[in-house]
Amino acid sequence: xxxxxxxxxxxxxxxxxxxxxxxxxxxxxxxxxxxxxxxxxxxxxxxxxxxxxxxxxxxxxxxxxxxxxxxxxxxxxxxxxxxxxxxxxxxxxxxxxxxxxxxxxxxxxxxxxxxxxxxxxxxxxxxxxxxxxxxxxxxxxxxxxxxxxxxxxxxxxxxxxxxxxxxxxxxxxxxxxxxxxxxxxxxxxxxxxxxxxxxxxxxxxxxxxxxxxxxxxxxxxxxxxxxxxxxxxxxx
Amino acid sequence: xxxxxxxxxxxxxxxxxxxxxxxxxxxxxxxxxxxxxxxxxxxxxxxxxxxxxxxxxxxxxxxxxxxxxxxxxxxxxxxxxxxxxxxxxxxxxxxxxxxxxxxxxxxxxxx
Numbered sequence: 233x234x235x236x237x238x239x240x241x242x243x244x245x246x247x248x249x250x251x252x253x254x255x256x257x258x259x260x261x262x263x264x265x266x267x268x269x270x271x272x273x274x275x276x277x278x279x280x281x282x283x284x285x286x287x288x289x290x291x292x293x294x295x296x297x298x299x300x301x302x303x304x305x306x307x308x309x310x311x312x313x314x315x316x317x318x319x320x321x322x323x324x325x326x327x328x329x330x331x332x333x334x335x336x337x338x339x340x341x342x343x344x345x346x347x348x349x350x351x352x353x354x355x356x357x358x359x360x361x362x363x364x365x366x367x368x369x370x371x372x373x374x375x376x377x378x379x380x381x382x383x384x385x386x387x388x389x390x391x392x393x394x395x396x397x398x399x400x401x402x403x404x405x406x407x408x409x410x411x412x413x414x415x416x417x418x419x420x421x422x423x424x425x426x427x428x429x430x431x432x433x434x435x436x437x438x439x440x441x442x443x444x445x446x447x448x449x450x451x452x453x454x455x456x457x458x459x460x461x462x463x464x465x466x467x468x
Numbered sequence: 469x470x471x472x473x474x475x476x477x478x479x480x481x482x483x484x485x486x487x488x489x490x491x492x493x494x495x496x497x498x499x500x501x502x503x504x505x506x507x508x509x510x511x512x513x514x515x516x517x518x519x520x521x522x523x524x525x526x527x528x529x530x531x532x533x534x535x536x537x538x539x540x541x542x543x544x545x546x547x548x549x550x551x552x553x554x555x556x557x558x559x560x561x562x563x564x565x566x567x568x569x570x571x572x573x574x575x576x577x578x579x
Contacts, residue, residue: 251559254566271469276476283484288522293483297469297476306479311486316518322494322507323514330500340492349515350558400532400579403541403569406523407548411561413519414552425513426520433521434528445521452517453510460509 241365245351245372252346255408256377257384258401263290264388265395270298277389281382286344287405289313312442319449320348327355327366335367342374349412420463425456540572 260281267277272294280290293310301309320343328339351370355361361369388395395401417423429452436444471479503511527545529535547568552561573579 251562255562272476273473276473276480279477279480280483283480284487286487289483289487293479297471297479300470303471303475303479307482307486310483311490314487314490316522317487317491318493319511319514319518321491321496322498322503323511324495325498325503326508326511328495329498333496333499336495336499337492340495341488343491343495345519349519352515397532400569400573402532403526403530403544404566406526406541406545407565407569408562409519409523410527410545410548411552411558411565413515414549414561415556415558416516417553422513422516426516429517429519429521430524434524437525437529445518448521449514449517452521453513456513456517457506457509 235364237362237365238368241361241368242372242375245354245369245374246376247372248350248354249347249373249376252350252377252408253380255404256346256380258399258404259287260381260384261388261391261395262401263287263294264385264390265392266291266294266388267385268389268392270294272297272389274386274389278382278386281385285341285378285381286314286317287381309440309442312440312446315442315446316449317343317348323352324348327352328363328370331363331367339367339370342371342378344374344377345409346377346412347374349416353416419460421456421460424459425452428452428455540569540576540578543572544569 263281264277267280267290272280280293284290289310292313293306296306296309321340324339324343328336331339347370350373351366354369355366413426417426429448432448432451433445436447438444439447523545527541528537530538530541533541544565548561548565551564552558555561570579
């Protein structure tokens, strides 16, 4: 049964998700081009995008395949890039844990940076939202993004080198992720976490793909909680 | 690239299963069971702990410039952060970042 709360949450999600289109489209197009360059067929490119649906990891895999890396290494490196999503998965538990299993499975399949961050921001802003509406919102955001992601990567694979490097589309991704996270820097603790994340990840840049980021993220979470505790003590 | 079609599909298949397993891990298996208070506190910092670290090297050492720091990219990143923070709207941050980025590329003759 669908209630009006769920419907309006879904539409709100869809609308918020569409604001990501001008990031998702160039990024997905670039993946299509990269996949074509690496020698993947159109069917393989579509398979990648639909089944894996994780941009950064897809790029990592295709780049390594271009270098003819061993299959085990391609898998390890690309999956390490996705390990941050285990953190997203855990962070969604307090909000979505009581949803039916099939809904949690669907949310898991569609859990990427944009859908996760947009949804968490919504859940924090509206703590009284019922669980079913939270799921509906999440699916709304991802329903706006996933088809665009798939369609644009197909376009990229078809047009290939017609996209000039001078467009510098690669930098759209950092701009988008920074815009996602900046509104969340509400407290000193959040700012401290972000700074620790930056410093540690830059220091550990030499570590194999994704692992430096995981350590940086963990240090940043600890820093956030420490500063939060310290602020509470000071206020008390 | 010299993988067979089967090998490529193997990579895609294992990545698909592995990625889903990572995403399903906690949400799927913990479900409704309560988590320790400390873990919940740590997890509230997940977005601000992951995304800045993920983006920092891309901003400071972009592949497009051969890893050399580029003033245009750093300014565009700062514009995105400031505008998204002040307006509390993701989309305005993205617009500001993109405008500064392309205006900067154009002024410096890179576009």
